[in-house]
Amino acid sequence: MTDMGTRPAGDTVDILAALLAPLQDRRIVDIGCGRGHLLHALAERGARMAGVDPDEAALEAARALVPKAQLHKAGALHLPWGDASMHVAIFLNSLHHVPVLEMLPALEEAARVVGKGGTVIVVEPLSEGTFFDALRLIEDETEVRQAAQDAIVRAMRRGVVSEQRRIEFDRIEAFPDLAAFVARAVAADPARLEQAVAARDKLQARFETLSERDGRGYLLHQPIRLHHLKVPVGPRPVVNPALFG
Template sequence: MVSAPDLVPELVTDELDLIRRAVPVARADLLDLGCGDGAMARRLAATGARVTAVEVNAASIAPDPAVTVVEGRAEALPLADAGFDAVLMLKSLHHVPVARMEAGLREVARVLRPGGLLFCWEPVFAGPFNDIMRLFHDEQPQRAAALAALHRIIAEGTLEFRDERLFRTRIGFADFADFDRRMLHLPDLPQPVEGALLDQVRQAWDRIAAPRGGQFERLMRLTLARRP
């Protein structure tokens, strides 16, 4: 069920709580696909789940005996068929190259057990925060492509639709220096944020972020699908 547009989406303050509401994680075999620094994988393992974490650069993930770390890409997972009860893609689908998104989702279906769930948690490119981000990191095309690819995979029957709805999350920055440190040096930026571009971003911060104390709400979309 998609959230009705006239209703205020629920505020999520801890993604793990939302995951546990949707996925029976205890003693489950979970794949955290595109796990970033592995923080959520470690938290999931602490619940009693058996967690495998996949990242392009596995060496960047702090080792944890409770988490199996595998280096790989969504479109060519080095994992056996039907090995997982759930696959979690937490803000990672839109980082898959657009031309490989459908292949990545077919790989998700392959490694899921029959009846296994895909938990796909993607940011919606809208709102004041993204009015600043689009100046130097406009991900709107990638996020739209990710949603379209997911819906095509569901339409073709590779995965079965279970639910889709919007949620709110919060992100805050102490000041522009904090925003600079956390957002202006991301590894996938298309160009360095410096010179005239940095001035433009700072002006947008002063206009958009400063009046709200550097605090933002962001829309997130959760799509749940299962392997037939």
């Protein structure tokens, strides 16, 4: 387990808002928007939000929360907007949920909709921390999280994007009890519920052992890596794909 003192605690929305300021009238697409938390937070700060998600129930919740957002049921490979129609594309904890073979094409599609000089931000959880260690009893995401990082590297090597900045921080989440943690985990993937029920006793023990406690409840730490990427303005360099796989 990583020493939690190695990364500063941070709030994802605050970090994104600072990176993208000024937000007023910026066109931003949230790829894998879920129930609309990020849509709402950035719209409140003046951004013109759009989003896609394959889950219709999540989209309905997002529509109710952010009625002015342009929301569509779609995956990351087929964004229903034209070339260079957005200023920013964001993957918030969503790239590792894209099938592995589609991760690089998803980054290319994001680059298409923001166009040359546009911004792509990928926020991904690392395979470290107490939140991750608790989640592993429900689903071990080690391989898909690494695949997401590998896809970003491949996108940079192929000239799809270039990295402007990389930020690592510690997301701290508080839960009143195990049920709240399970609800949080299942919200990202309803298929996790069956495994959570099957592993309930072990999960309870691990949750209580790993958590810190204060007035907010049980605290779990999740190290996060944020990639601030730009689509190059010049022509993409010619790269032999055989060199990089």
